[in-house]
Amino acid sequence: MIRKKKCVAMLLAGGQGSRLYALTNNIAKPAVSFGGKYRIIDFPLSNCVNSGIDTVGVLTQYQPLVLNDYIGNGQPWDLDRAFGGVHILSPYQGKHSSDWYKGTANAIYQNLHFLQQFDPDYVLVLSGDHIYKMNYSIMLNYHRANNADCTIAAINVPIEEASRFGILNTNPDGSIYEFEEKPKKPKSTLASMGIYIFSAKKLYKYLEEDSKNPNSSNDFGKDVLPKMLADGAKMMAYEFKGYWKDVGTVDSLYEANMDLLGDNPVFDVSDTSWKIQSRSPLAPPHYIGDNAKIDNSIIMSGCEIEGTLENSVLASSVIIGKGAVVKNSIIMSDVTIGEGAVVEYSIIDERTVIGKNAKIGNAKAEGKGIALLGRDITVEDGASVIGGTIIDKDVKREDK
Amino acid sequence: MKAVGIIFSNIHDNNVPELVRIRTLGSIPFGGRYRLIDFPLSNMVNSGIDTVGIITKSNYQSLIDHVGSGKDWDLARKDGGVIILPPFGDNSSKNLYTSRLEALKGITNFLFRADEDYVVMTDCDSVSRINYNDVIEAHIRNRADITLVYKKCMPDHGAEESAITFDMVDNRIVGINQVAEVSDEKANVFINVFVLKKSLLQNIVMDAISHNKKHFMADVVAGNLKSMKIMGYEHTGFYAGITSLQAFYDSNLALLDENNRHEIFGDRSVFTKIRDSAPTKYGHNAKVVNSMIADGCVIEGEVENSIIFRNVKVARGTKVKNSIIMQNTVLGENCSLNCIIADKNVTITDKKVLSGSENHPFYVGKGIMI
Numbered sequence: 117m118i119r120k121k122k123c124v125a126m127l128l129a130g131g132q133g134s135r136l137y138a139l140t141n142n143i144a145k146p147a148v149s150f151g152g153k154y155r156i157i158d159f160p161l162s163n164c165v166n167s168g169i170d171t172v173g174v175l176t177q178y179q180p181l182v183l184n185d186y187i188g189n190g191q192p193w194d195l196d197r198a199f200g201g202v203h204i205l206s207p208y209q210g211k212h213s214s215d216w217y218k219g220t221a222n223a224i225y226q227n228l229h230f231l232q233q234f235d236p237d238y239v240l241v242l243s244g245d246h247i248y249k250m251n252y253s254i255m256l257n258y259h260r261a262n263n264a265d266c267t268i269a270a271i272n273v274p275i276e277e278a279s280r281f282g283i284l285n286t287n288p289d290g291s292i293y294e295f296e297e298k299p300k301k302p303k304s305t306l307a308s309m310g311i312y313i314f315s316a317k318k319l320y321k322y323l324e325e326d327s328k329n330p331n332s333s334n335d336f337g338k339d340v341l342p343k344m345l346a347d348g349a350k351m352m353a354y355e356f357k358g359y360w361k362d363v364g365t366v367d368s369l370y371e372a373n374m375d376l377l378g379d380n381p382v383f384d385v386s387d388t389s390w391k392i393q394s395r396s397p398l399a400p401p402h403y404i405g406d407n408a409k410i411d412n413s414i415i416m417s418g419c420e421i422e423g424t425l426e427n428s429v430l431a432s433s434v435i436i437g438k439g440a441v442v443k444n445s446i447i448m449s450d451v452t453i454g455e456g457a458v459v460e461y462s463i464i465d466e467r468t469v470i471g472k473n474a475k476i477g478n479a480k481a482e483g484k485g486i487a488l489l490g491r492d493i494t495v496e497d498g499a500s501v502i503g504g505t506i507i508d509k510d511v512k513r514e515d516k
Numbered sequence: 517m518k519a520v521g522i523i524f525s526n527i528h529d530n531n532v533p534e535l536v537r538i539r540t541l542g543s544i545p546f547g548g549r550y551r552l553i554d555f556p557l558s559n560m561v562n563s564g565i566d567t568v569g570i571i572t573k574s575n576y577q578s579l580i581d582h583v584g585s586g587k588d589w590d591l592a593r594k595d596g597g598v599i600i601l602p603p604f605g606d607n608s609s610k611n612l613y614t615s616r617l618e619a620l621k622g623i624t625n626f627l628f629r630a631d632e633d634y635v636v637m638t639d640c641d642s643v644s645r646i647n648y649n650d651v652i653e654a655h656i657r658n659r660a661d662i663t664l665v666y667k668k669c670m671p672d673h674g675a676e677e678s679a680i681t682f683d684m685v686d687n688r689i690v691g692i693n694q695v696a697e698v699s700d701e702k703a704n705v706f707i708n709v710f711v712l713k714k715s716l717l718q719n720i721v722m723d724a725i726s727h728n729k730k731h732f733m734a735d736v737v738a739g740n741l742k743s744m745k746i747m748g749y750e751h752t753g754f755y756a757g758i759t760s761l762q763a764f765y766d767s768n769l770a771l772l773d774e775n776n777r778h779e780i781f782g783d784r785s786v787f788t789k790i791r792d793s794a795p796t797k798y799g800h801n802a803k804v805v806n807s808m809i810a811d812g813c814v815i816e817g818e819v820e821n822s823i824i825f826r827n828v829k830v831a832r833g834t835k836v837k838n839s840i841i842m843q844n845t846v847l848g849e850n851c852s853l854n855c856i857i858a859d860k861n862v863t864i865t866d867k868k869v870l871s872g873s874e875n876h877p878f879y880v881g882k883g884i885m886i
Binding site: 151152153191192376377379381385386391392393394396398399400401402403404405406408409410411412413414415416417418429430431433 | 547548549550587772777780781784785786787790792793794795796797798799800802803804805806807808809810811812814816819823824825
């Protein structure tokens with residue numbers, strides 16, 4: 117018997133995520149930390165594994181070092197397989213051409229030989245910038261039941277937000293008759309989630325054609341999907357009902373983190389029936405000191421907390437000194453917040469050091485916006501950073 | 517110098533009979549996310565020892581589950597790595613080994629196959645960070661036959677097994693005592709770490725087989741203090757001996773001391789089996805003081821001076837003080853717990869009041885519902 121896979125996933129993880137500014141200066145967007153212990157890519161990867169898809173190609177391009185390190189051999193997701201498993205697919209030099217990935221469709225086109233070695237019946241295309249829990253196997257069943265060439269996952273969004281998305285206009289049976297990219301006057305509220313299932317043979321055919329079209333930007337949304345629709349291919353919208361968040365902007369990343377808080381959180385990652393796997397840090401349980409106050413927060417292992425924490429998400433090994441106050445903030449791993457420092461409405465990336473009595477950010481109510489501090493930054497004792505600013509280098513005290 | 521490691525997971529099971537009813541001493545949970553074997557096993561890994569045999573005797577399912585392939589210690593190797601050595605019995609023998617020497621008789625093959633020159637043997641009855649390389653180097657420098665690691669401290673009077681102490685002259689061990697009576701003086705307490713040449717260990721084991729010797733300390737070490745050079749090596753760092761349930765309780769709470777905690781965990785190199793839990797969530801009414809809390813917990817009540825393991829739930833209105841709560845235990849609403857050791861998967865229903873005392877913690881067995 118020839119070994120093959122029913123469905124192989126291709127995860128587009130090459131995007132820069134320029135609207136996350138300092139968070140993605142040196143790392144690709146899918147490697148950005150989320151929810152204390154995760155990175156964004158944990159969600160699509162865990163969804164794949166939980167849906168029974170054990171072969172995933174991860175297409176990387178922009179700043180792949182952290183992402184490659186993080187995925188490694190895929191063992192945290194049980195994706196270190198002899199046949200299948202997770203594969204990092206970076207752009208390569210070929211005999212006749214060597215190109216960066218020009219667009220989403222081109223990225224997959226350049227890796228057709230990877231797909232073909234598993235001879236899949238279906239190809240699932242995912243992107244690495246969404247936070248959600250989804251059983252792709254239900255979507256695949258829907259695709260098969262409809263005998264579709266392509267199925268696009270879609271979510272109902274509020275009508276006032278619909279013009280920010282790619283909108284799918286559908287017939288009553290769920291088949292798509294029109295795409296509208298960011299329409300000014302949306303006819304429907306069904307937004308594409310950037311999750312596609314293709315019948316493999318159709319995908320290969322359209323990718324070959326697309327590669328020969330010099331006018332194409334080699335993008336699924338702009339080129340391949342409209343071409344398929346124009347050719348009369350059977351394209352279905354699969355409506356997903358559940359939590360889904362595009363975390364492509366600082367505000368949306370912040371909101372998604374905050375959605376984890378509360379007694380009945382909007383988004384629950386602790387649900388053991390759909391476990392989000394990740395590469396866990398090696399750290400002892402966290403320690404809460406004598407004078408600490410903790411209210412409505414998430415804390416990871418390795419943290420040492422002596423100050424006050426409110427409505428915040430702390431990743432592993434964060435140190436909060438005596439008398440320091442952290443409110444409404446997201447603190448990523450190995451950050452140190454000095455004694456007496458005040459952090460409000462901020463996102464602070466890995467390994468940044470906040471000096472004693474420093475003041476970071478302004479209360480949300482003041483309307484200045486989120487203060488964003490990149491990784492490996494030192495903020496001097498007593499220095500301040502105003503809400504709404506983006507910091508990617510060391511901050512000195514002003515009066516010096 | 518390359519050394520092979522041998523860890524005895526069952527010896528001293530009598531120290532904490534409550535906790536080993538369903539597991540080996542080595543697989544007793546400790547410090548929020550660890551098991552006792554993590555400390556010697558991590559010490560081995562951090563000392564560059566990458567061939568380790570774990571000797572077991574009984575109740576070792578939890579140990580096999582914990583150690584698995586050894587990948588979490590980077591010991592899933594083609595060449596060497598960690599191997600669990602269950603008791604070896606041929607068709608004729610009915611009884612399991614009863615002593616360290618008899619256990620070693622059962623692993624002659626493992627010893628024969630190892631190509632390392634030295635052996636480091638250790639038990640799972642203590643929590644400490646020891647660089648075994650330093651011990652081996654001292655062993656070589658001293659031209660010792662056997663080196664035994666000790667800690668200058670008061671022997672635990674509440675210990676279930678009496679402590680072994682050394683009389684020493686210039687670090688050479690000249691007398692071995694079993695401390696039975698209570699004394700208030702510090703002694704050189706043996707902490708069950710041995711270093712010797714592998715070839716010597718093999719000879720000792722062969723000799724024991726032919727002369728039917730049983731006890732490593734009594735028959736081999738104590739009887740040869742003159743003919744062999746048996747040296748002591750002082751461990752000066754943190755040491756917590758798990759010599760009784762009380763000592764287990766005290767040793768856990770000792771981690772709340774910053775110096776102890778940083779000495780044990782500061783360099784992040786105590787390895788353990790990684791289980792993915794979500795980060796711990798604190799509700800609006802949580803109050804936590806001086807406690808160590810692992811991942812996956814939901815804390816809505818109050819916790820003080822306690823060690824909370826993974827996936828524990830502390831519901832609203834519940835107060836936990838001076839307690840050790842192991843993983844997956846669920847505490848209902850408006851309970852009060854003081855000086856409690858709750859084993860895994862315990863359920864305490866609403867409004868219960870449980871209390872032990874600081875010198876007599878109350879133990880709630882695995883899976884019990886109150």
